Amino acid sequence: MFPKKSPKVTIDYTKCGEKGQMDPRDCAKCLRVCDPAIFILHESPNMPIDPVDPKYWRITPVWLSLCNMCMKCVKVCPLGAITVSR
């Protein structure tokens, strides 16, 4: 049996993240609207690391197999940065 493919969830980091207009820590709407909590907030990779108080953050959709494609994150994002597809 072939494993079931997970939904694809993407975030446009030119809008939200270390290079975008939004610091995800100030919004966090997608983190909170998603019942299965598939998103993870973390320090941006490939940026200068500040172990005490990191300045650059982004969100990665991590637990993709649990996404039920309810589209609540797409609707709640003020920047239209999230896509969800098969």
Place this chain on the structure above:
Amino acid sequence: MCDWCMKHGAGGKWYMNAKNYSNELAEAINAQEYLKEQWKAFEMVYIRRIMGITSIDLGYKLQLPIIGRILRWSAERMIHSEGKHRNPVRADGHFGQVIPLEEAKIILGNLAAEPIIENYCMCRWMQRGIKEACCINFGLLSGVIEKLSRFIPKDTKYRLDRDEAIAHIEEHNKKGYVATVWFQPVPYINAICSCENPECGGLRLRNDFGLHTVYKGEYVAEVDPDRCQACGMCVTKCQFGVLRLVQSLKRVIVDINKCFGCGVCRHACKYDAIKLVPRENYPALRGVY
């Protein structure tokens, strides 16, 4: 008693063995270095490549025919590693168990090494962007976390004496947060957390992906059919969908196979109808954690 009690319990439960909390043990296994490395970029733990693989879409990866089985096997090995060269950034040797409030109080009152601090929960921050001070850490780990300002609550007292720590764990537990005690790294114990499901990374890996990052507790819930008034309040507290109100029976039933023995359901019951009993009372649950 589980395998970890056999190994590190000195005849009892692993988390009731005072030796596992001691600074001597921490030094012997060089925990300071491990914890410093682990905590400085903890938020990267699911994103980082571990043997070329990140946790992104773990659910799919674990289903892959051969790779999935190798992945599961190596993940379990990492989680439980007692080796000399444990890798802190992938949290080798870091796992825990659910405990009832009574035992959490004994640990905080007697066993936990000072200083005791209460810092922001890492998991709720990563999963929901919420800062809530409900992680109680102790011993060497307190000193490591204190230096990382992002985990330290502002404007509140974060260093706790034993009585304060006991009062706080009681408050979290009554709210419905599940108490868990953690090896970090095994067999050194330095944290009692107050977790929610699925926000807690440990409970997530356990419940959604079957990895043994958190073991079920030594107890399970039992409902007294004569006392139960079928009010349903306990059902709203359980984080694991164990309790069900059966209207025709006029009482709550317990799916003990799913029960973590956290005991938070008890706090909701005005009729004193729920108690925790040892897991071993049920032959089918013996050795099943």
